[in-house]
Amino acid sequence: MSLLLEREDATLEIVDDSVLTICGEADFDSAGPLAQAGRHWLAEQPAQTEVSFDLTGVQIASSAVLSVLLVWVRSVQRHSLRLNRVSLSPALQRLMDITELAPLLPAVETTCAEPARDRR
Template sequence: MRRVAVRWLLGGHQHERGASIDNAPQNLTVTTGDNWAGPVLLCAGEIDIHTAPRLDRPLRRALAVRPAPAVVLLDLQDVSFMDSTGLNSLLAARAEAGRNGTLLALAHPGPQVTRLLEITETAPLFPLSPLPPRPPVPRRPVT
């Protein structure tokens, strides 16, 4: 089993992870719901090479709804980290949404996600939702 050690330096925060490819951490949850304009996906955790598929599946399902929704809203308030794999997931979903006449909007991106969008010059591609912040997702105590 191959070991992977990755260091990211982004937004003043360094994230270090050593994990085997076959036993990667799965610290992302995606909860789906609906609002008046279309599907809403609430994300919590980290979106990286290991967890991006957990976001891709519900995003594809939300974009496959017919008739196509006006907006698919991705709430990133509880996302603590996103790497280029997560950004690629957003860009692919944006392209698919555009083909269907749907707008992919982001709500509450945190400082790290905002910094990623800014340094990659992709921030203008994603409109921000004007929704007020919601209460944070309760976290289980670490034992």
């Protein structure tokens, strides 16, 4: 596990060397730093690297978090990476359903799950 960003309201870490993981209250204040930190990490990965996004630890669903997710998806495409899985919290899944953004996620699998453990 490698910590990329630690804020009072949210953290971004790499789990299992390939999973960008957000925990906390990712909102408009933290969205920019989260997007930037994730984008930089993705840019450092070799082409064809398989990556995943885990947002099951996001406590508040907002359009700001969806913006972070879309920035990361563009980075995956720009750097010729492979997006394997996107795991969403139930609140984020509902927001994704309402906004009909799921088709924009080129993941092999998009799942909705409760966080596996409390990471904070």
